[in-house]
Amino acid sequence: MLNKTIEKNGKELRYGYTTGSCATAATKAALLMFLNQQKWETIKISTPKGWVLDLVLHDQTFSDHEASCSVVKDSGDDPDVTNGVKVFSKITPSDQDGIAFAAGIGVGTVTSVGLSIPPGEPAINPTPREMITQEINNILDSEAVKQLSNLPKGWRVELSIPQGVELARRTFNPKLGIAGGLSIIGTSGIVEPMSEDALKASLKLELSVLQARGFKEIIFVPGNYGKDFSDELGLDENVLVKTSNFMGFMLDEAERMGFEK
Template sequence: MTKEKPRAGYTLPVFAAASSIAALQWLKQRQPIASVKVNLVNPAESVEIAIEQVSGISENTALAITRSDPGDNLDMTRNTPVWALVELSTGVGKQENSLIQNSVPNSKLTGEFPATQITLKGGEGIGRIIEAEGKAAIYAYARQLLQVNLTQLLTPEEKITVTIILPEGRQLADRTSNAAFGVVEGLSLLGTSGISHPLSASSQLDLSLEELREKIKKLNNSSLPPCPSAPLPPCPPALVFCIGENGLHFATKLGVSPERLVKTANWLGPMLVEAGAQGVREILLFGYHGKLIKLAGGIFHTHHYLADGRQEIFTAHCAKLGLPTSELQRVFAELTADAALNYLRDCDRENGSNWVEQVYQSLAQAIDDRTQTYIYNQIQQQVSVGSVLFDRQRQIIVKSKIGTKQLNQLC
């Protein structure tokens, strides 16, 4: 039997654009709309996106809804509704319209498209960027996608206000580390492409491993210093395994050379083993604590669809250190790792204790030990593994002993 190739899907900005197009078309045509064509811009192709519902709200306002389809990815936004509320008005002057054709979306944020016919807003479920005074977390590609697709539907005298809404966005955001990078209250419309490649599908692991091999090959030929504690030369420089895009961004901001950074997503186990097999002798695990905690319990594929024992692992380390039973019960009952961390922080403030330091040092040591053992059991190679865990406020919670040494050498 021939194994089917994993199916690609589309990123959230594509569905936001499709909903916006449908709402605008309804205002102009007043007819049922089953699907719309969206110019993806990147890649340079158009695709057909199904419209779940579209309806007028008032004479000049319409609402359209699509459903996110990321393809064969383990993506928490699968089937989430994406709404666009479009309000149409007239009266844009010729001088303003001349600026539309030459305008370029801001490289990072959105509020309004400067001097254009399109005002873009983030409604319920769209995250807010703390460092940008709470502006909507709708980034450059999403802005460009909306402008390219909507401008061509407008006459020179028309003007629209588009509000993107993710009804489930706030709830879904609680399962991400977005807040660690300053995005709160919802999800981001983020990305550089309209295609959602199924990199989280198991059949795509080979691609991630090949990228790791290429990274190591380049490091072997680079001028970067080798890992200082390597027992036997030659050895490539130390690698930093960043858990997802957030870890990659934070590590770069701290000054780690991009040549050393490896984005691992959830493929930690196979990626760690492959790095060891390729001769790497030092690895720093750098990530959001809610992900890395799983490694302390021996879980080496970190996607929550496959395994999630964070609260159990966290509570076990609290118990090992002697946290009172009543407080253990409270920690175990918390719904997220962040909530458990904040509860311990409250305990420390109220009682003058240092449970956070004790528990996270214990977790970090367990992460290092379990990871080193995992690699050795697979390939009988000793690899020095350190860990750095950070919270949602971009603050490092803990560095293991090995991790402290490694980070000091890398930054």
């Protein structure tokens, strides 16, 4: 648990950490278990925000051909559907150079243009990829590991979230063109509770996807009542975006991005 708080509207709200941080910690621990052939109970990682997380590990297994473990996602006081889920990482040696990412059960695959990851790739966002790669390289660059013999040319990192298929239906993922599960996300590694910036970023992402798909006209509604009215009018739900309290912000963004109507 991350015991850092922020005051919002007179309330002390607790920070959490992202699925990207969970995946990074699980991958780092899995690699250490594979290389040392011993069990780890906790693991420390650095985050882009500058905070160091010390996370508890679960489901640790290792052998001479792979290792895996999980970290439980803690969203703090943010209303996040992924709170409490286990994020697993399985690492296996590869005869291919570098680090290859794979989507296990419950982690989605990108199927549409307009996102930061190209179609066909696992829905593991750029920052988590960078975090995982950095932690792997830090381990491999250590003097103790450099002295090991028969190290593989590369590594395969498979991330999974067993509850991800079901939970993804409650997220933007199906509409954004991410199939089969959740995304591994996070730009700072930390979840700020009730963050307006995070909500705005999600809404802007919807616009980016619609723009990349070639749509010139979009429909904004504040929420579910607006969507119901739109449905009654027979309007195209594929170009409908719920803006919540950010209608003005979204109108400005739509104009900036060149939408015509």
